[in-house]
Amino acid sequence: MSTTGSDTDGADPFWREVERLRAAGVVGHSGRLREVFDYLAQRGPDAGSATQAEIAQDVFRQAEPDAEDATVRVYIHRLRKKLEDHYRTHPPQPGAPMLEIPSGIYALQLAGAEQEQSGAEQVSTHFAAPSGSAGSRALPRSWLAFAALALLAAFLGGLLLSRASAPVPNALWQPLIESDRPVLLVLGDYYLFGEIDPVRPEEGRLIRDFRVNSAEDLLRMQEADPARFGMAEDVGLNYLPFQTAFALEQVAPLLAASQKDVRVIAASELTSSMLSSHDVVYIGLLSGMGLLEEIAFAGSTLRIGDSYDEIVDRETGQIWTSDEARRLASPAFYRDYAYVARLRAPGGALVMVVASERITGLRGVGAIVAAQDIGRELSGPAAAPAFEALFQVTGQQGADLSDRLILARARQ
Known part of the structure; x- marks a missing residue:
């Protein structure tokens, strides 16, 4: 690919940055990725978006490019990531030029340069809801971020306001209340x-x-x-299941009674080092536990099935499977399963798990762990330093209708 012509004008910020990236080997000194970069650079900073067919013909020598061939899209994506990774690891000085390939555009541009509005430009911040999700309207990312922050702010505000009238925690929570560690409230995210x-x-x-x-x-x-x-x-x-809010509503007053610091984080943010300084309360689906999954089930007689819709007894082979997925859309009754555990993790953290296979169990498990009579229901196992329990939650179209204890054991 030729690099002669206007791209030799080192006085222009665009060409100066093009030559700097070439010299630094950011896009390689040869190969297809370098050829794609040189092609887009040669078009200049004010060129419109090239078409997939143009790049296929001029760079990849495809005389009649197949519209379904992903080669051009893959290389453009790789080039975009190369540029983003370079500037992230080598931040430029304020005001220094940066090059980018905006999402949905096949053009090399100075970052921050004005662009014509296009449908492709809007896609970078506007997505349709995924298939099978609740609702089909597209939401801007800024609103999604605002909604998440508003949920956490409302929870923390409610936690502070509820401390004066917080209920007495049941026996399930007493070890956490008596601990001198701050609490990480970990929410299962995706x-x-x-x-x-x-x-x-x-x-x-x-x-x-x-x-x-x-x-x-x-x-x-x-x-x-x-x-x-x-x-x-x-x-x-990242997203949180909406039903997490129902469990939070029940657990927040219990944590308020501890009169200690409570920090809310996503499960994807949890690190092993945090377990050496904090106790942990996990709320969410079994599939969203992340790091905590291995910790929670390491000393358990139970394990999670491959689809996360099953809990399997290692000793007997019995399987408890949620059938919510098959029956949620109909008025039929179905069974979901909630898992509650207390254990000591490596690093000394006391870990409370309030989880479920599907969303119906997540709606109902908060009331289960907050009930004053849960200590009597669990009897001996809850008195052990570590225990686990399994509850069957009967549901209908997402609503939790009833629950019953089906297993409770002391554990390692």
């Missing part, structure tokens, strides 16, 4: 990534893939399977 086709940006969508739980996981999947993940983008989004 990583989302975007899939954006620059040719059809209006079809952009958010995806939850259980194999991809972080931006680092996404990069690994892109390297391993570029055809499948070539259009994937880290959009900085």
Whole structure:
């Protein structure tokens, strides 16, 4: 790819930064990625977006490019990530030029330069709800972030206001109340990534893939399977199941009675080092536990099934499976299962787990752990330093109708 012509004008910030990146080897000194970079640079800072067909013909020498061929999209994505990673690890001085390839555009531009409004530009902040999610309206990322912050702010405000009239915690919570450690309230969250086709940006969508739980996981999947993940983008989004709020409503007053510091974090933010200085209360689905999953079930006679819809007894082989997924849309009754445990983690943290297989159990488990008579219901096991219990929650279209204890054991 030629680099002669206007891109030799070192006085212009655009060309100066192009030459700096070339000299630093940010996009390599040869190969297809460098050729794509040189092609976009040669078009200049004011060029409009190239088409997929133009890049396929001029760079990849495809005389009749296949519209379904993802090669161009994959290389554009890789180049975009190369630039983003470089500026993240080598932050420029204030006012220094930066180059970017905006989402949905096949053009190299100075960061912050004015761009024409387009549907593709809007896709970077506007996604349709994923298939199977509650609701189909697209929500701007700024509103999603605001909603999450508002939920946490409301919870923390309610926690402070409720301290004066907080109920007496039941026996389940007494070891946590008596501990001299601060509390981490850990909420089970899920990583989302975007899939954006620059040719059809209006079809952009958010995806939850259980194999991809972080931006680092996404990069690994892109390297391993570029055809499948070539259009994937880290959009900085995680989500919490709405039903977490029902469990929070019940647990917050119990934590208020402790009169100690409570910090709210997502499960994806929890690190092993935090367990050496804090106690932990986890609220969420079993599938959202992250680091806590291995810790919680290491000394248990139970384990989580492969789909997270099952809890399996290691000793007897009995399986308790939620059938919510098959019956949620109909008025039929179904069974979900909630898991409650107290244990001591490596590092000394006292860990309370308030979790469930599906959302119906998550709605009902808060009331279960807050009930004053739960100590009598669990009897001996709850008096042990570590225990676990399993509750069957009967539901109908997402509502929790009744519950009953089906297993309670002391554990390691």
